Amino acid sequence: MKNTPTILNTHKKLGKIIQAKRKELGLDIADMYDYSEVSPSIISGIENGKRNPTIATLEKILNVLGLELCIKSQETRI
Known part of the structure; x- marks a missing residue:
């Protein structure tokens, strides 16, 4: 798949943004589970x-x- 490196980089960037914001708010992963019901893993x-x-x-x-x-996208923004 031609876009695989870009997709992987996007996942890493997204994860870093989420982690940084979580830490900025003083939340740990257990807190995130309590509020979002998304499993810690x-x-x-x-x-x-x-x-x-x-x-x-x-x-x-x-x-x-x-x-x-x-x-x-280059043409539109949703």
Whole structure:
């Protein structure tokens, strides 16, 4: 797959953003589970760039962190 390196880099960047915001808010992974109901192993995997979250899972995590998902393309922005 031609885009695989880009996709992997995106997962790593996303995980770093989530982890940084979580730490900024003083939350640990157990807190994230309490607020989002996403399992600690999934959250850890996402933060480490090893898991590809579904949009539903990502939405639960981002809501806890006060973040939102923005999808961009060269032609449109959703």
